[in-house]
Amino acid sequence: MPDQNNSSEKNNRRRFLKSLGLIIAGIVAGSLTIFFRSRFQTRKPGKPVIKLTASNKSMELANAAFIRPRLNSDSLQPHGRIGLTGKRWVMVIDLSKCNNTRKCIQACQSAHQLRPEQFHINTLLMKDSPMTAPYYLPKQCQQCDNPGCVSVCPVNATFKRTDGIVLIDNERCIGCRICLAACPYSARIFNWFDPRDAEKYSQQPYDIELNVPQKRGTVSKCIFSADKLRKGELPYCVSACPNGVYWFGDENEDAVTNGTTKQTIRLSELISDNAGYRLMEELGQKPRVYYLPPKNRMFPFQEETINKNEENI
Amino acid sequence: MIVQEEKKNIIIKDLTRNIRLTNRFHIWMGFLTLCLIFCLFAYYKQIRYGLGVTGMRDYVSWGIYISTFIFFVATSLTGMLICSILVLLGQKWIAPLVRISEIIALSFAVVAGLAIIADMGHPERLLYIFIYGRFKSPVLWDVVLLIVYTIICLLLYFIPLIPDAALLHERSTDIPSWQRKTYRFLSFNWKGSTEQNSLMAKAMKILLIMIIPAALAIHTITSWLFALTPRAGWNSTIFGPYFVTGAFVTGVSAMVLVMYIFRKIYGLKDYITNMHFDKIARLFVLVSLIYLYFSINKYIVPAYKMQKYESVYLHELVAGRYAPLFWTIQITGLILPTILLLFNFFRKPLQLFIISIFVFTGSWFIRYLIVVPVMENPFLPAQNLPEKFVSYTPTPVETTITIGIFIVVIMIISILSKLFPVIPVYQTIEATTNETAD
Numbered sequence: 134m135p136d137q138n139n140s141s142e143k144n145n146r147r148r149f150l151k152s153l154g155l156i157i158a159g160i161v162a163g164s165l166t167i168f169f170r171s172r173f174q175t176r177k178p179g180k181p182v183i184k185l186t187a188s189n190k191s192m193e194l195a196n197a198a199f200i201r202p203r204l205n206s207d208s209l210q211p212h213g214r215i216g217l218t219g220k221r222w223v224m225v226i227d228l229s230k231c232n233n234t235r236k237c238i239q240a241c242q243s244a245h246q247l248r249p250e251q252f253h254i255n256t257l258l259m260k261d262s263p264m265t266a267p268y269y270l271p272k273q274c275q276q277c278d279n280p281g282c283v284s285v286c287p288v289n290a291t292f293k294r295t296d297g298i299v300l301i302d303n304e305r306c307i308g309c310r311i312c313l314a315a316c317p318y319s320a321r322i323f324n325w326f327d328p329r330d331a332e333k334y335s336q337q338p339y340d341i342e343l344n345v346p347q348k349r350g351t352v353s354k355c356i357f358s359a360d361k362l363r364k365g366e367l368p369y370c371v372s373a374c375p376n377g378v379y380w381f382g383d384e385n386e387d388a389v390t391n392g393t394t395k396q397t398i399r400l401s402e403l404i405s406d407n408a409g410y411r412l413m414e415e416l417g418q419k420p421r422v423y424y425l426p427p428k429n430r431m432f433p434f435q436e437e438t439i440n441k442n443e444e445n446i
Numbered sequence: 447m448i449v450q451e452e453k454k455n456i457i458i459k460d461l462t463r464n465i466r467l468t469n470r471f472h473i474w475m476g477f478l479t480l481c482l483i484f485c486l487f488a489y490y491k492q493i494r495y496g497l498g499v500t501g502m503r504d505y506v507s508w509g510i511y512i513s514t515f516i517f518f519v520a521t522s523l524t525g526m527l528i529c530s531i532l533v534l535l536g537q538k539w540i541a542p543l544v545r546i547s548e549i550i551a552l553s554f555a556v557v558a559g560l561a562i563i564a565d566m567g568h569p570e571r572l573l574y575i576f577i578y579g580r581f582k583s584p585v586l587w588d589v590v591l592l593i594v595y596t597i598i599c600l601l602l603y604f605i606p607l608i609p610d611a612a613l614l615h616e617r618s619t620d621i622p623s624w625q626r627k628t629y630r631f632l633s634f635n636w637k638g639s640t641e642q643n644s645l646m647a648k649a650m651k652i653l654l655i656m657i658i659p660a661a662l663a664i665h666t667i668t669s670w671l672f673a674l675t676p677r678a679g680w681n682s683t684i685f686g687p688y689f690v691t692g693a694f695v696t697g698v699s700a701m702v703l704v705m706y707i708f709r710k711i712y713g714l715k716d717y718i719t720n721m722h723f724d725k726i727a728r729l730f731v732l733v734s735l736i737y738l739y740f741s742i743n744k745y746i747v748p749a750y751k752m753q754k755y756e757s758v759y760l761h762e763l764v765a766g767r768y769a770p771l772f773w774t775i776q777i778t779g780l781i782l783p784t785i786l787l788l789f790n791f792f793r794k795p796l797q798l799f800i801i802s803i804f805v806f807t808g809s810w811f812i813r814y815l816i817v818v819p820v821m822e823n824p825f826l827p828a829q830n831l832p833e834k835f836v837s838y839t840p841t842p843v844e845t846t847i848t849i850g851i852f853i854v855v856i857m858i859i860s861i862l863s864k865l866f867p868v869i870p871v872y873q874t875i876e877a878t879t880n881e882t883a884d
Contacts, residue, residue: 250832251504257829272826281676287585288574307574308497308567311585313507315675319824323507323567325498349496350567413825416676 213341213359216296221384221421222276222357223297224371225403228427230378231256231269240373245353246345248329251322253355254370268427271378273370274299274320274355275412275420282312282321291352297384297421298359302341303351312352317416321354367392376431384421454875458617461871464712464863465614465621471864478857485850488843489564497567499843505828506821506838510848511565513813517696518558518855519592519668520689520809524697525551525599526661527733530654539725541877542717542869543701545606546708549868550700552599553858559592560851584670591664598657603862604632605649609872612636625865665690672816678755679820682748688740694733695780696809702726702802704859706795708868717869720795727793734784741780759823767837768819771811779808 186192233256241253254273260266280299283291290305291312313321328334328347337346342359358368366372371379371392382389382400390397403409407425492499502509528547532540563569579586612633615626636642669689672680682688705726709718748756749764763772783801786792792801818838828836840848 250835252830255830257827259827270826284582285584285674287580287583287589288571288578289580290578305571305574305578306568307571309562309565309585310507310567311583311671311675313504314672314677314821317676317825319505319826319828322504324496325500325503326496352567418676 213300213302214292214294216294216298217362218295219385220296220362222362223382223384223389223400223421223423224276224357225380225389225400225409225423225425226271227378227380227407227425228268228270229425229430230376230432231271231427232376232432233258233269234375236373236375237271237370237379240369241355244345244358244369245343246328246330246334246347247322247353248326251324251329251353253320253322253353266427266430268430270424271370272318272320272412273422274316274357275318275418275422276355276357278419278421279417281315281317281418285311285315287311294359296362298357298362299354300341300356300359301344301352301354303344303348303353304339306348306351308350308352310352317413317418318420321352323352324349450879453878457875457878458613458871460714460716461867461869461874462614462618464708464868465618465865467622467625467864471860475857475860478853478860482850482853482857485846485853488846489850491843492564492847493569499841501834501839501841501844503831503835503838505824505831505836506818508565508817508821509838510814510840510844511561513810513817514848514851515558515561515565516668516689516816517810517813518554518561518851519664520693520696520813521700522551522554522558522595522599522697523661523665523690523693524701525555525602526657527694527697528701529602530657530661534654538877539722541873543705543722543726545603545870546704546868547697547701548599548603549859549862550697550704552596552603553855553862554700555592555596555599556858557851557855559596560854561848562589564847564851584667584674588664588667588671591660591667595657595660595664598653598660602650602653602657605646605653606870606873607632607866608634608636608646609638610867610870612638613871614867628865662690665693672820677820678753678823678825679759680816682744684740684743688744691733691737691740692809692812695730695737695805698726698730698733699802699805699809702730702798703806706799706802708863709795712863712868714869717874723795723798724793727787727798730798731784731787734780734787738780738784741776755823755825759819762819762823763815768815772815775808775811775815778804779812780805 183191183193235256237254238252238256241247242249242251245253247253254271257270257272259268259270276297276299278293278297280293283293283299286292287309288305288307290303290307291299291301293299308323310323313319313323324347327349331346331349334346339346340360342356342363344353344356347353358370361368367381367390368379371381374392377391377393379392380389380398380400380403381392382397384400387400388397389400389403403425404423407428409423409425411420411423500509500511524547528540529544529551533544563572566572575586575589611629615629615633618626618629666686666689669685673682673685675681702723705718705722708714745760745763749760752760762768783805786801787798791797822837
C-alpha cells in the first residue's frame with residue numbers, strides 16, 4: 134500500500150511539473166514572439182504619391198519617403214541626460230539689486246508652460262532676524278552638488294548631469310513626490326492639474342532640457358534653462374532681469390556674465406569681493422547658486438512695494 | 447477515548463461556526479461593495495483631473511494618503527509582535543489569538559500598498575520602480591520590504607491553516623463545491639502524519655524568526671522615508687524606534703478591536719476568554735509605556751533647545767493650530783489608556799474595547815501629525831501663493847478615497863473570517879488532548 138501511495142504521489146508531482154513547464158514555456162514563447170514582432174515589423178510601402186518638384190515637373194515618390202524623422206523624446210532624451218562637456222554651470226544672485234520686479238518669474242513661467250501659481254523661481258520677502266533689514270530673495274532650484282532629491286528618487290527620473298544641472302524626466306516620473314519632501318529649498322513643484330495650455334502644447338515632442346510639455350502628475354522645477362545653455366545663450370530669467378541681479382557662467386572658466394549689462398567678470402573675484410554665500414550651507418546640499426548679501430541696496434526697501442505685491446496676490 | 451472524541455467534536459463545531467456564507471454576510475459584503483464603488487468613483491475623479499482634487503499642494507505635498515500608509519504599516523506590525531515574539535517566548539495563552547493577529551497583519555500589509563498607489567501621480571508607472579529602480583532610494587527599499595513582509599505574513603497565515611483546511615474539507619458537506627475545492631487545494635494533501643507535522647513545525651519556526659527582522663526593517667524604512675530628508679521635525683535619529691514602538695501600540699489596539707468583534711459575532715467566549723483580554727491589556731500597558739518614552743524623547747529634546755526651524759513646528763503642535771488635536775490624542779490616545787489599564791476594572795473585554803477605539807483612532811491622527819505640520823513649516827517661507835497652497839485640509843474626494851482604502855481592509859478581514867476558522871482548530875484540539883494526556 135505505501136508503495137502504491139508513493140508512486141501515485143510521484144505521478145501527481147510529475148504531472149504537475151509537466152504542466153507547469155508547459156505553461157512557462159508557453160508564456161516565454163508568447164512574449165518572445167510579441168517582442169520580436171514589434172522589433173522586425175517592416176513598414177509596408179503605401180500608395181505612391183505624386184509631387185511637384187521645384188522645376189515644375191511631377192514626380193512619383195514612394196509614400197515611405199515622406200515619413201519625417203520623428204523628433205520625439207527618444208531622440209531628445211539621450212543628449213538631455215548627458216551634460217555639456219567641460220562645463221560647470223553656476224549662478225550668482227546679487228541681492229542688493231533685486232527690486233521684486235518679477236520679470237524673471239514671468240519669463241520663466243512663459244517658457245516652461247507654468248500656471249501663475251507655479252514657480253520655478255520665486256522672489257521671497259525675507260527678514261532674517263528682528264533687527265536686520267528686509268530684502269528680496271530670488272529662490273529657485275539650487276542645482277545642488279549633493280542633491281537630496283536625486284538620492285531619494287526611486288526611478289532615476291531626476292538626475293544630476295556632469296555640467297552640474299539637476300534635471301527631471303517627466304516621462305519617467307511616477308509622481309511619488311518624495312523629492313518635494315527631500316528638498317530643503319522647496320524648489321520643486323508638482324503638476325496637480327493639467328498644465329497651462331495643455332492642448333496647445335500636447336503635439337510638441339517632449340524636450341527634457343526645457344521640461345515642456347509639462348505633464349499632469351509629474352514633478353517640475355528650475356533646470357537652469359538647459360535648452361538655452363545648449364544654444365549658448367543665457368537662461369530665461371537671467372536675460373529677462375532689468376536690474377542686473379543675475380550673473381551666470383561656468384565655474385571651470387571662472388567667468389560669469391551679467392544678464393542685463395552683459396558684462397563678463399571673474400566668478401571667484403565677484404564672490405570673494407562681495408562676501409558671497411550659499412543658502413543653508415549647514416544642510417550640506419552644496420548648492421551651485423551663490424548669493425551676494427543685500428548691502429548698499431540699489432533700491433531702498435519700501436513698505437509700499439510689499440503692500441502692492443500682497444494686493445497682487 | 448469517547449470523552450475525548452466528544453470534546454473534539456464540540457471544539458470543531460464551535461470553531462467552525464463562523465464558516466457559513468449566511469445572508470447576513472452577503473448583505474454586509476453588498477453594503478461594503480456599494481460603499482467601495484462610491485469611493486472608486488472618487489478615485490476615478492482623481493485619475494481624471496489629477497491629484498489637484500486633493501488638498502495637497504506644493505508645500506504640503508503629502509497628506510492623509512501617506513498618513514494612512516504609515517498607519518497601515520504600523521497596524522500590520524501586530525503580526526510580528528503577537529504571532530512571533532510571544533509565541534517564541536513560549537507564551538501558551540496566546541495560541542488562540544495567533545491567527546487573528548495574522549489576519550490583521552496580512553490584510554493591512556496588503557492594503558498599505560493601495561494607499562501608496564492612491565498617492566501616486568502616475569500609478570500606471572508603478573512597475574518603473576523595478577525597471578528603473580535606483581538602489582539608493584528609500585522608496586525602493588520600502589516597496590521591496592513591503593512585498594517581502596506581505597509574503598511572510600501570507601505564509602504565516604496559510605501554513606497553520608493546512609490541517610484546518612483538511613479538516614474542513616473532510617467534515618463540512620453542506621457548503622458549495624467551490625468552497626470545498628478551495629479547502630482541498632489548501633490542505634495540500636494533509637494527513638497528519640508525523641513527517642508532515644514535523645515539516646510544518648520546522649517551517650513555522652523559520653517563518654516566526656524571519657518575520658522579526660522583516661517587520662523591524664519595514665517599519666524602520668518607512669520612518670526613513672521621512673527621517674532621511676533634511677526637514678526640521680523629521681530630521682531625527684530616533685525616528686526608526688519611534689515608529690516601531692508606535693506600531694506596537696497601534697497593533698495591539700487593532701488586535702483588541704478584531705478580537706472583541708469576532709468573539710461577539712462568532713460566539714467564541716469559551717476560547718477568547720476574559721483572561722486573554724486581561725493579558726493583552728497588560729501587554730498594552732507595556733507597549734504604551736515604551737511608546738510614551740520615545741514620544742517624550744522625540745518632542746522634549748528639540749523643544750528644550752528651540753532651534754530656529756524646529757521651534758516653529760513645535761509651537762504649531764503644542765500651542766498653535768494643531769494644539770487641540772495634539773493634546774487630545776496624547777491624552778486620550780496614550781496617557782489616559784496607560785493609566786486606566788493599570789486597574790483591574792478596565793482590563794475587562796468591553797472596557798478594553800472602548801479604550802482601544804480611542805487608541806486606534808488616535809494612532810491614525812498621530813501619523814497625520816507626523817506628516818502634515820512638518821510640511822507646513824518649510825525652511826524658506828511660502829509666499830506669493832494662494833492660501834490653499836500653504837496650509838493643508840483634506841478634501842472630500844481625498845477623504846472618500848481614504849475611506850475606500852479602509853473598506854478594502856474590512857472586506858478582506860470579513861472574507862478571511864468567513865472562509866476559515868479564526869482560531870486554529872487543529873492546534874486547539876492538540877492542546878486539549880495534550881492537557882488530558884498530562
